[in-house]
Amino acid sequence: MRITVTVDGTSYTDDVEPRTLLVHHLRERLGKVGTVVGCDTSNCGACTVHLDGHSVKSCSVLAVQADGSEVTTVEGLARDGQLHPVQQAFHDNHALQCGFCTPGMIMQSIDLLADNPDPDEHAVREGLEGNLCRCTGYQNIVKAVRDAAHHMRPGAGPEAERVADTGSRTASSVGGGGE
Amino acid sequence: MTATIEPEVGKGRLRKEDERLVTGRTRWTDNLTLPGLVHLAVLRSTMAHAKIVSIDTSAAKEMPGVVAVFTGDDLDPDGAIGMPCAWPITPDMKSPRRPVLAQGTVNFAGEGVAVVVARGAAEAEDALAEIDVEYDELPVVLGLENALAEGAPLVHEDLGTNRNAVWIFDSGEAGSGAPVEQAISDAEVVLKRRFRQQRLVPAFMEPRACMVDPTAPQLTMWSATQIPHILKTMSALTLGLPEHKIRVIAPDVGGGFGGKIAVLPEEIMCLLVAQKLGKPVKWTESRSETMVAAHHGRDQIQDLTIAATRDGTVTGLKVELLADMGAYLGLVGPGVPILGAFMFNAIYKIPAYHFACTNVFTNTTLTDAYRGAGRPEATFAIERIMDELAAELGMDPMRLREQNWIKHEEFPYTTVSTLTYDSGNYEAATAKAMELFGYESLRQEQRERRDRNDPVQLGIGISTFTEMCGLAPSRVLGSLDYGAGGWEHAAIRMLPTGKVEVITGASAHGQGHETAWSQIVADQLGVPFEDVEVLHGDTQSSHKGLDTYGSRSLAVGGIAVVKATEKVIDKARKVAAHLMECSEDDLEFAGGKFTVKGTDTSTGIGDIALAVFAAHDLPEGIEPTLDSDAVYDPENFSFPHGTHLCATEVDTETGRVRIRSYVCVDDVGKVVNPIIVEGQMHGGLAQGIAQALYEEAVYDESGTLTSGTFADYLLPSAVDLPEFTTDRTETPSTTNPLGVKGVGEAGTIASTPAVVNAVVDAVRHYGVDDIEMPLTPMRVWQAIRTGEKAAGGPGAESGGGLGSIDAAHGGAQ
Missing domain, CATH: 3.30.365.10 (Aldehyde oxidase/xanthine dehydrogenase, molybdopterin binding domain)
Incomplete structure (x- = not known):
């Protein structure tokens, strides 16, 4: 099938097998290897990206389901050499060690903050439940997300990444990982 | 007036590593590709124990995109290749051959049976379904006590036993304490407990992957490993390849926790297949494969007997372990429970101690190092039984510990298991x-x-x-029959512009060595933190090392870095004395500068690096380089x-x-x-x-x-x-x-x-x-x-x- 997907602002048109997962399309066809695969049961969340502004586990979305959509990956967050406030907060709070879960963790954190701009500790932990980290024990990730929330308050810094929400397409309507 | 420079060591520096990791510009092994790359997928046994009657790969070979399909016999017709175990804990330890792919029998569910090579990873995976393996089931050996029971079926018939080895330490025999049986029979209170260390999965987040390029000048392997240097040497030994023709690179590695201390059949398979086909190959496992094929951790039955006086003084400890090795021996698997032998006495003054561990084969995934490796098991058992003893004696558990632990004024203290704290x-x-x-x-x-x-x-x-x-003093490892030393290497390159490259034999996979080593070097050489680059994980640039595990990187590798910087300073001092026309003894080095004592005449180490690079005016007999390396072997x-x-x-x-x-x-x-x-x-x-x-x-x-x-x-x-x-x-x-x-x-x-x-x-x-x-x-x-x-x-x-x-x-x- 021929699909057109805009990834991190660039439009790509490709023929894909119907069974191809979005994450494999991103990694193997488009070379967007910043998004990684950590499991095969949709538990780890390492592959989380934004599909039309909502977080999805890209191992649970078929590439063909992303036809006509905008995908944002961790590679598309920094603007003009400036890290996204959530990326900056992960660095500032030592919220990563090996960094393998980090792309998914950052994408899910941004989604979480879009829903709840000022989450308490418990809300952050619940919001990240679908993303596993083996290195940090999560404490500094929680700290980073709350720190980012502080910096992303209106007027506090660069505007957070927002892809226009069409309202017609939610994460759950294309399957997987939208929690 | 001298400006005080805040030391880097001790400072909460944010990590240098982070930028590429938070932006997705990482070099995980699976991110890498090469021209003409083909992909490997491994068919894994669904049986825990069975004879392989036949493997039919003909249909798989016809599948779209398939380049080749190999069985164990195809890759190793003589059955000569065995995966290495570097820790023969006793001279009579039983060591089964672990083939690259199963030959004759499968011994655990998840063991590789055949490998497909295809143009794409998905095509390779598809073809696995077309391989037809006929098995003849054998009795499955599960459970430590079952495996040791009279008449139990055997994992490896040819070994004649499921007992891998028995390793004993006795303080009475070693002369480090009294005989434990005496302590037990004399005791006012004796408590026996059995604890179970369940089996765990290390579960690093990045699945393992390996890529081999046979077209490079050296046979080059990228692997998601903790141990690139050991892997290089072991690959050479395992396959009889000339070691200087192999280069191993551990690029960004997504966690290890001991789970990536291994020489994998899949790595050896990649080397073999790449050479056979003359093409670069890559293998990346799925998580489901990791769970069954990557080594597990722990899995012990621990029987403890503790003897004490009624008022709470511990008088003896006897430890009897059964440890599950799984179906084969991993790289250091048999030694993992032995590391615990020195830790059951923990922080306590125990006058009599006996430790015996029986390693056992079962039809399960092999076990090997997992974060702590032997020491969590020991700590768990002693700390659990101290609580049980406190309950038995009606004492507060902290009070009991306090009564038995080594007091701060008693250090250095030699324990009943012969370590000196x-x-x-x-x-x-x-x-x-x-x-x-x-x-x-x-x-x-x-x-x-x-x-x-x-x-x-x-x-x-x-x-x-x-x-x-801080594993480990080489002589101690030698006394434990470990197959290598415990030193670490570091080198410093002083660049003409005053910048510094640090080479370390430690191989970080999330620990932050690039940051920490930069801090150490900044203090040692008086250069800015930002001016230090740390190179690691590639046997071509970091040619010598023993890698990262056992909480050794800083305590061994970091010290090697310090020693290398000291040699740089020694070399620079000679040049500085020459340039400033003074005696070496008149120079003091601080904050990156050599100053002639009692004057304000000084020269910076960067200037000396440039002078050495130009080499126009060096003292007689001095080599034009400040570069230095050091190998540090800890004494304890x-x-x-x-x-x-x-x-x-x-x-x-x-x-x-x-x-x-x-x-x-x-x-x-x-x-x-x-x-x-x-x-x-x-x-x-x-x-x-x-x-x-x-x-x-x-x-x-x-x-x-x-x-x-x-x-x-x-x-x-x-x-x-x-x-x-x-x-x-x-x-x-x-x-x-x-x-x-x-x-x-x-x-x-x-x-x-x-x-x-x-x-x-x-x-x-x-x-x-x-x-x-x-x-x-x-x-x-x-x-x-x-x-x-x-x-x-x-x-x-x-x-x-x-x-x-x-x-x-x-x-x-």
């Missing part, structure tokens, strides 16, 4: 932890809850631990210690455990970067707590791993873990110039018994004196009701995870 202050760490924790008020609340028969009971768990880390281990306190609330009606508070005060000696140290503690705690409450690799009766995905194996998420309170005391190690100890494994070693002690303490008045890990709600509930230790089904059953259960509203979320 250089330094420590258990009193200071404990006092700080008790205060942060609010020990007395929690004990008060515990009494109140018991008195009013509160359905939610409170328990307090203690773990006062030490560990031996380092011995971090700490006091961990855990308060748990146990809902006696549901068995649910909630960690109400977790406080730890660790003493890891001098700290290079407190932020990194705290992060290591957090992650270590998470894994130790996960062993206590959540994780277990479970086999069914046919030898199938039933917890074979992340949906079944309960890796804790953010909601499953508490906020930790971490603090430190600082008693410098006296055996290295930085005064540092290791930190990578401390949290994991210490936390497991703290949590289990807390849960048992909460429900002891129901007659519970042990619950087997993981302490799932079902197990806790059953223990309260029936006193059974391991009732309520295997640990991996759903409901083991707490965070996903909404206590307020019920049901899984």
Whole structure:
């Protein structure tokens, strides 16, 4: 099938097998290897990206389901050499060690903050439940997300990444990982 | 006036590594590609033990995109290749050959049977389904005691036994203490306990991957490994390849935790297939493959007998272990339980000690190092039995520990297991932890809850631990029959512009060496932190090393860096004296400058580097280079210690455990970067707590791993873990110039018994004196009701995870 997907602002048109997962399309066809695969049961969340502004586990979305959509990956967050406030907060709070879960963790954190701009500790932990980290024990990730929330308050810094929400397409309507 | 420069060591520097990791510009092995690359997929045995009657690969070879299909016999027709084990713990240890792909029999479910090579990874995977393997089932050996029972079927018929080795230490024989049997028969109190170390999965987040390029000048292998240097040497030895024709690169590696200390059949397979086809090949495993094919950790039965006086002085300890090796021996697998032999006596003065470990083969995935490797097992057992002894004696468990531990003024102290602890202050760490924790008020609340028969009971768990880390003095490893030394290498390159390249033989996979080593070098050479680049993980640039495990990188590798910088300064001093026309003795070096004493004449190390590069005016007989390297072999281990306190609330009606508070005060000696140290503690705690409450690799009766995905194996998420309170005391190690100890494994070693002690303490008045890990709600509930230790089904059953259960509203979320 021929699909057109805009990834991190660039439009790509490709023929894909119907069974191809979005994450494999991103990694193997488009070379967007910043998004990684950590499991095969949709538990780890390492592959989380934004599909039309909502977080999805890209191992649970078929590439063909992303036809006509905008995908944002961790590679598309920094603007003009400036890290996204959530990326900056992960660095500032030592919220990563090996960094393998980090792309998914950052994408899910941004989604979480879009829903709840000022989450308490418990809300952050619940919001990240679908993303596993083996290195940090999560404490500094929680700290980073709350720190980012502080910096992303209106007027506090660069505007957070927002892809226009069409309202017609939610994460759950294309399957997987939208929690 | 001299400006004071704030030292880099001790500063909470943010990590240099992060930028590429937060932006997705990483070099995971699976991200890499090469022209003409073909992909490998491995067919894995679904049987735990069976004879291979036939393997038909003809249909698979016809599948689209398939380049080749190989069986074990195709790759190794003579059956000559055996995966290496570097730790023959006894001269008579039984060592089965582990082939690259199964030949003749399969010995665990997950063992490789055939490999498909195809143009794409998906095509390779598709073709696996077309391989037809006929098996003839053999009896499956599962369970340590079953395997050792009279007449038990054998994992390896040709070995004639399932017993791999028996390793014994006895303080009476070693002369380091009294005979333990005497101590036991003379004792006023003797307590025997059996503890179970369940089997765990290391569960690094990045699945393993390997790529081999046979078209490069050297046969080049990229691998998601902790041990590129060992892998290079072992690949050469295993395949008889000339070592100088192999280059191994560990690019960005996504966690290891001991799980990537291995020489993989898949790595050897990649080398063989790449050479056969003359094409670059890549293998990347799925998580389901990791779970069955990557080595597991722990899996021991621990029988302890402790002898004491009625007033609480420990007089003897006898430890008898059974340790499950799985179906074959991993790279260091047989030695893992032996590392524990030196740690059961822990921080205590125990006059008589006996340790015996029997390693056993079963038809399961092999076990090998997992964070702590032998030391968490030992620490768990001694800290659990100290609590049981306290209960038996009616003593406060902290009081009992205090009565038996080594006092700070008694260091250095040689233990009954022959190690010499250089330094420590258990009193200071404990006092700080008790205060942060609010020990007395929690004990008060515990009494109140018991008195009013509160359905939610409170328990307090203690773990006062030490560990031996910084593996290791080479002579000690030699005395334990380990196949290599424990030194580490570092080199400094002084570039003409004054910038510095540091080469380290340590191989980081999340630890932050680039940052920490930069801090060390900045202080040593007086150069800016930003001017230091750390090179590692490629045997071409970092040609010598013994890699990263056993909390050794800083305490061994970091010291090698210090030694190399000292040599740079020595060389620079000669040049500086020549340039400033003075005697070397008249120079002092500080803040990156050589100054002639008593004058303001000085020259910077960067200027000297340039002068040496130009080499126009050097003293007679001086080589035009400041570059230096050093190999450091530690004279002793380092011995971090700490006091961990855990308060748990146990809902006696549901068995649910909630960690109400977790406080730890660790003493890891001098700290290079407190932020990194705290992060290591957090992650270590998470894994130790996960062993206590959540994780277990479970086999069914046919030898199938039933917890074979992340949906079944309960890796804790953010909601499953508490906020930790971490603090430190600082008693410098006296055996290295930085005064540092290791930190990578401390949290994991210490936390497991703290949590289990807390849960048992909460429900002891129901007659519970042990619950087997993981302490799932079902197990806790059953223990309260029936006193059974391991009732309520295997640990991996759903409901083991707490965070996903909404206590307020019920049901899984």
